[in-house]
Amino acid sequence: MPRPRSLNPAQLAAAALAVLDRDGLDGLSMRAVGKELGMSTMSLYRYVTDRGQLEELVVDLVLGLTEFELPDGTPYERLRILAERVREAVGAHSAVVPLLLIHRHKSIASRQWGEVVLGxxxxxxxxxxxxxIAFRAYLSYVLGALQTGYHSPLAGAGTTALREQEHFAVLAETAHAAGQVSAEEEFREGLELLLRGFKDATKGP
Incomplete structure (x- = not known):
């Protein structure tokens, strides 16, 4: 039997991402990625210890699609661009969203992004x-907005159900209004609220 071909982390990540894009998070397994690569499951264990390590590689790959070089502009314009670039990179591979908070500390790309944001x-x-505090607030908004958009989108069944709440009038009214807000507007206008608070915080008393 021929020896399994050598693979690098980028190839493993690309194969795992292909499985995620096609089959969703539930479809990601060592067996599925091995099949994607044309190799046995056992051969895959030569490169990664488990599915968790595959997830780490995928998170690093997707966040690495973010462009870290920034144009000239105010700090707030650059913070806006950094947030939107992450949203665009992750939005193209939405099944990765639940993995971001779990594996971000092990991702080199995540640390690079964090370093730029802190600068x-x-x-x-x-x-x-x-x-x-500002960094944690910014991080919480960007990753939290992605998580909320993935698990509970404005156009999802949960929001629709809230429109029928008889005993929670303001909640029902807000759920109705949510139908007029796009996912892009939700992310960008929420980010603007945060950045406005940042500007106020640096003005001093």
């Missing part, structure tokens, strides 16, 4: 404790 926050006037 821009520094340019905006955030240092020390204030920079920690």
């Amino acid at each position: 821009v926050l520094t340019d905006a006037g955030f240092t020390g404790r204030a920079r920690v």
Whole structure:
């Protein structure tokens, strides 16, 4: 029997991403990725220990699609661009969304993105404790918005069900209004609210 061909992490990640794009998160398995690569499941264990390591490779691959070089502009314009670039990269592979928070600390691309964001926050006037809080708020918004959009989209069944809530009038009214908001508007206008708060925080008393 011929020896299995050698693979690099990029090839493994690309194969796992192909499975995710086609079959969703539930379809991702060592067996499915082995089949995608034309090799046995056992041969795949020469390169990764388990599905979790495959997930790490995929997260790094998708976040690595983000462009880190930024045009000139205010810090807030650059923060807006960084957020939208992550959304675009991840949006093209939505099944990756649930994996982002789990594996982001092990992703080199995630750390590169974080370093750039922190540099821009520094340019905006955030240092020390204030920079920690601003970075966490920004990270929470970007990743949280992606998670919410994936698990509970405005056009989803959950929002539709909320429109019929008789005992929660404001909730029902808001669910009706949600039908007029696109996913792009939800992300960008929510981000603007956050960035407006950042501007106010750096103005001083």
